[in-house]
Amino acid sequence: MSAVFSTSSWLENIFDITSSVFQPPWLQAFRTQQFKKFRERGLPTMQEERWKYTPVSYLERTNFSLPIISNKWPKNCLEENLNSIILLVFNNGHFSEEMSDLHLLPPEVILSPLSAALQAHEHLVKPYLLQQLDGQRHPFMYLNSAFLNEGIFLQIPKNCVIPYPIHFLFLNINQSYFMASPRNIIVAHENSQVKIIEEHRAYQAENYFINVVTELYTNSNARVDYYKLQREHLTSTHIANINVHQKQNSCVNTFLVDFGSRLAREDLTINLYERRATCHMKGLYLLRHDDQHIDNHIYVDHAAENCTSSVLYKGILDKKSQAVFNSKVYAHVEAKKTHAQQTNHNLLLSSSAEVNTKPELEIYTDDVTCLHGATVGQVNAEALFYLRARGIEKEAALKLLAHAFITDVIEKIEDSAMKNYIQRQVSHYAGL
Amino acid sequence: MLIIKNLHASIRDEKQKTKKILCGIDLHVKSGEVHAIMGPNGSGKSTLANILAGQKEYEVTQGEAWLDGKNLMDLEPESRAAAGLFLAFQYPVEIPGVNNMYFLKAAVNSVRKHRQLPPLDAMDFLTLIKNKMKEMEMDEKFLSRAVNEGFSGGEKKCNEILQMLMLEPKLAILDETDSGLDIDALQRVAKGVNSLRDFKRSIVVVTHYQRLLNYIVPDVVHVMMKGKIIKSGGKELALELEEKGYGWLGSTE
Ligand SMILES: Nc1ncnc2c1ncn2[C@@H]1O[C@H](COP(=O)(O)OP(=O)(O)O)[C@@H](O)[C@H]1O
Ligand SMILES: [Mg+2]
Numbered sequence: 142m143s144a145v146f147s148t149s150s151w152l153e154n155i156f157d158i159t160s161s162v163f164q165p166p167w168l169q170a171f172r173t174q175q176f177k178k179f180r181e182r183g184l185p186t187m188q189e190e191r192w193k194y195t196p197v198s199y200l201e202r203t204n205f206s207l208p209i210i211s212n213k214w215p216k217n218c219l220e221e222n223l224n225s226i227i228l229l230v231f232n233n234g235h236f237s238e239e240m241s242d243l244h245l246l247p248p249e250v251i252l253s254p255l256s257a258a259l260q261a262h263e264h265l266v267k268p269y270l271l272q273q274l275d276g277q278r279h280p281f282m283y284l285n286s287a288f289l290n291e292g293i294f295l296q297i298p299k300n301c302v303i304p305y306p307i308h309f310l311f312l313n314i315n316q317s318y319f320m321a322s323p324r325n326i327i328v329a330h331e332n333s334q335v336k337i338i339e340e341h342r343a344y345q346a347e348n349y350f351i352n353v354v355t356e357l358y359t360n361s362n363a364r365v366d367y368y369k370l371q372r373e374h375l376t377s378t379h380i381a382n383i384n385v386h387q388k389q390n391s392c393v394n395t396f397l398v399d400f401g402s403r404l405a406r407e408d409l410t411i412n413l414y415e416r417r418a419t420c421h422m423k424g425l426y427l428l429r430h431d432d433q434h435i436d437n438h439i440y441v442d443h444a445a446e447n448c449t450s451s452v453l454y455k456g457i458l459d460k461k462s463q464a465v466f467n468s469k470v471y472a473h474v475e476a477k478k479t480h481a482q483q484t485n486h487n488l489l490l491s492s493s494a495e496v497n498t499k500p501e502l503e504i505y506t507d508d509v510t511c512l513h514g515a516t517v518g519q520v521n522a523e524a525l526f527y528l529r530a531r532g533i534e535k536e537a538a539l540k541l542l543a544h545a546f547i548t549d550v551i552e553k554i555e556d557s558a559m560k561n562y563i564q565r566q567v568s569h570y571a572g573l
Numbered sequence: 574m575l576i577i578k579n580l581h582a583s584i585r586d587e588k589q590k591t592k593k594i595l596c597g598i599d600l601h602v603k604s605g606e607v608h609a610i611m612g613p614n615g616s617g618k619s620t621l622a623n624i625l626a627g628q629k630e631y632e633v634t635q636g637e638a639w640l641d642g643k644n645l646m647d648l649e650p651e652s653r654a655a656a657g658l659f660l661a662f663q664y665p666v667e668i669p670g671v672n673n674m675y676f677l678k679a680a681v682n683s684v685r686k687h688r689q690l691p692p693l694d695a696m697d698f699l700t701l702i703k704n705k706m707k708e709m710e711m712d713e714k715f716l717s718r719a720v721n722e723g724f725s726g727g728e729k730k731c732n733e734i735l736q737m738l739m740l741e742p743k744l745a746i747l748d749e750t751d752s753g754l755d756i757d758a759l760q761r762v763a764k765g766v767n768s769l770r771d772f773k774r775s776i777v778v779v780t781h782y783q784r785l786l787n788y789i790v791p792d793v794v795h796v797m798m799k800g801k802i803i804k805s806g807g808k809e810l811a812l813e814l815e816e817k818g819y820g821w822l823g824s825t826e
Contacts, residue, residue: 521666521668522630523666524666524668524671526626526627526628526650527662527665527666527668527720528668528671528676528680529627529649529650529651529654530626530627530650530651530653530654530660530662531654531676531680531683531684531736531740532651532654532655532680532681532683532684532687532740533651533676533679533680533683534651534683535649535651537679537683538651541671541675541676541679542668542670542671544670544671545668545669545670545671545719546670547670548670549670
């Protein structure tokens with residue numbers, strides 16, 4: 142199956158096109174090598190444990206082209222944004238300077254589109270780009286490396302606290318059947334702090350394929366809050382790898398909200414390399430359409446002592462939709478005094494919706510405190526009746542109860558502007 | 574106002590065995606009247622109230638129920654509420670995550686929409702609810718809490734009455750609203766109910782105790798046993814029951 146994809150002529154063709162664009166020779170060589178590796182590895186198949194519920198073979202039969210910047214900016218596309226932000230806007234994968242707004246950026250911070258960073262700071266960017274990502278596990282990362290041409294490079298120097306959130310806004314506009322492969326690199330140096338929101342939206346774009354990789358390096362004592370909002374078009378495919386690398390005492394909070402795409406896959410991989418690193422992961426997935434499929438895979442690698450991780454994800458599924466949730470905590474021999482918690486709750490609004498949930502632990506040390514649990518349930522019939530008996534229409538009552546189901550997770554967002562933003566998006570676009 | 578004719582209802586348990594709960598209820602409540610329904614535990618009082626409110630868990634096998642000329646069995650629970658029926662539940666359910674104020678506003682405006690009234694805006698709603706809360710001597714803090722979550726038994730009952738005052742029903746059914754209330758709360762509940770009382774509204778009070786009926790004086794008292802109304806009388810029947818219990822009625826069939 143995957144052999145077909147690897148030799149797909151459209152893929153070869155667009156690879157040749159991307160290769161003809163000017164780039165440093167080392168990058169050209171790296172991309173060629175990654176492309177070769179991807180072809181050898183092939184797309185994941187449903188025979189692979191990590192992909193057994195998530196079929197991606199249709200990608201091989203689709204002729205994706207390369208994205209072209211659109212001159213049809215949707216009206217009001219920035220209107221609903223947060224106030225006081227540092228904003229980077231992408232148009233079909235291409236950076237748009239005119240729509241971006243960096244005036245609040247502290248001067249000591251490097252924040253630029255990847256292509257520009259490659260020109261201005263080649264020595265800085267190169268080592269991060271040349272990192273060997275685990276493409277055997279996640280072949281889409283090979284594919285991303287092979288096609289990468291744009292994305293974000295953000296470097297926050299020591300002791301720098303960025304007071305405003307940074308918004309990476311990926312807009313897909315008025316084009317169909319394209320593949321974009323953004324690569325985002327975020328480096329937070331010692332004792333720095335930043336809040337980031339990565340958002341993907343669509344305006345009259347359909348059937349496209351986003352394959353994004355976000356790398357987050359958090360050095361000692363740094364704190365990164367990373368939010369992601371995925372509201373791609375309902376015919377699109379969104380595959381994301383988010384890799385977090387944490388040093389001593391660092392703290393990362395992630396919050397992923399997925400309600401777009403026909404098929405979305407989020408792989409969140411946390412590496413706790415040094416002691417007392419902390420990572421709290423929260424997420425929501427809201428599926429409202431027939432044949433919509435959202436898959437969250439989390440892997441937390443506890444490699445040092447005294448690290449803490451927690452996972453709290455909630456999902457709401459309606460119609461004939463399907464969700465997958467899989468989180469795994471792996472504690473090495475060295476990872477003494479590990480605290481790990483994994484929770485996943487699901488609410489099914491329809492009898493044809495389906496969820497496969499599995500929190501897992503693999504532990505090679507004693508002296509760990511690990512908790513995990515998962516539930517799948519339906520709306521509380523008594524509560525529904527109570528609301529209806531007070532005159533609230535059934536549909537509205539169901540919405541109220543569905544919203545009630547996730548509200549505690551949203552309430553946990555510390556930053557109130559961010560909380561309101563996410564709440565608004567959830568109400569408006571997921572109808573809750 | 575409310576006419577119930579020969580109502581039979583049953584429930585199916587986990588083993589799909591049918592259990593008969595209501596065995597031919599007849600009840601006629603006229604506009605402006607207050608009726609009390611008394612009777613031992615398990616006689617079917619709550620079942621009757623829930624069926625009227627639209628609980629579909631029960632199967633109505635025979636009979637009918639009309640509210641103001643509308644066949645209740647044709648209506649969804651929300652339409653019954655809009656048509657003016659209100660049930661103060663015996664056990665109000667806790668709904669974590671649903672804000673009490675948001676809920677009340679949604680309920681009031683949904684019912685207003687059905688009744689072809691414009692929705693209350695945030696300010697008008699707030700003024701109204703604060704007034705009603707004052708009447709019920711409820712702390713405004715309850716508004717920011719989740720519906721009934723962590724409320725004491727008495728607070729839940731007061732919250733039911735608050736909802737009733739906000740929704741202004743034509744027919745209010747109070748299912749053991751008095752149980753678990755201290756005497757002050759009981760008086761407040763009674764005051765709330767009486768404030769709603771007029772010649773166009775009817776009230777059905779399900780209770781075990783004469784106590785509440787001292788404040789909400791009934792026009793008719795019914796005794797329900799084993800799914801049937803076996804005796805009806807004036808307000809003095811409640812006193813008689815309080816004195817003698819239900820045992821003496823056992824053989825009246
Ligand atoms: N949902 C139910 N499932 C099973 N049995 C029920 C249910 N509701 C009521 N019953 C039974 O029906 C009978 C009447 O109950 P109920 O209407 O609550 O009585 P009352 O309110 O008069 O105390 C009881 O035997 C009770 O156990
Ligand atoms: Mg009862």
